[in-house]
Amino acid sequence: MDHYKHIGNDGKVIPLPVGKVVCVGRNYLKHIQELNNEVPSEPLLFMKPATALCPLHQPIVIPKDKGPCHNELEVAVLIKETITRASIKEVKEAIWGLGLGLDLTLRDVQSKLKAKGQPWERAKAFDRSCPVSQFIEKRHVPDYTNVGFSLTVGGDIRQQGNTQHMMYSIIELLVEISNHFTLVAGDIVMTGTPEGVGPLFAEDHLEVTLDNHFAVRTFVV
Structure with missing residues (x-):
């Protein structure tokens, strides 16, 4: 997409192409x-x-005619080589x-698709369904197994997670994914969401850390 580029924490564009997003559910x-x-x-x-x-950081656009759109905040991993x-x-x-x-x-x-045994893409892969922050270079994150993150909505904490609570660690996930299909430079891996998912509404103000x-502060339109 011409409006999205990978951005570093210094605000500069990371010179990698924009690729696919591989997501992990139930981690x-x-x-x-x-969700039972x-x-x-x-x-x-x-x-x-x-x-x-x-x-x-730009306003989050959610579909208006397809029922509740839930937040699912996740640690995202940017891949730099095949x-x-x-x-x-x-x-x-x-x-x-x-x-x-x-992972909007x-x-x-999704519930209707699951009931029919069908894929989730209509619920998960629509345009602008993956708002992404800037990225921190890995040298600044010495321990992938202890990364804390949170989401507040309207000033109230809705999701608070730490990668130490993952069922499969970031490294384990990347090994597993690469054994099923190739990851290339510019791909992003979304590593799963902790508890606290819920519907977003127009004019909700969000902060993710x-x-x-x-x-990052943003809002829903």
Whole structure:
């Protein structure tokens, strides 16, 4: 998309192409429980196209005619080089850095699709369904297994998570994903959401934070 580019925490464009988004579902136990879902025996994977990407700091546009649109805040991983059937070492080398993204979800649409055993793309992959923040270079994030993040809506904390509560760690996820399909430079991996999902409404004011690295304020239209 011509309006989205990967941005570093210094505000400069990261010289990587805009690629696909690989998403991980049901990676935090309490989120699985809040939606009364089945615990997966392996990472649940789905994708969003590049057209789903948009800058998080710009107003978030949600569909008006498809039922509730829920927030799902997630740690996002930006990939800087091709990995396929990768080792742990290769995965670590392929990470550019970490940011945050919202996996916007049309919950009623998703529920109907799930009931029919159909894919989720109509609920998850619509245009602008993946607002993404700036990215922190990996050298500033020494421990991927202890990254805190949060979302407030109207000043109230709605989601608060830490990667230490993941069922599958960031590195484990990238190894697993690369064994099923190739990740290339500019792809983003969304690593799952903690509990606290809920509907967003026009004029909601949001703030997302990634540890002490950054905070982004935005609002819904």
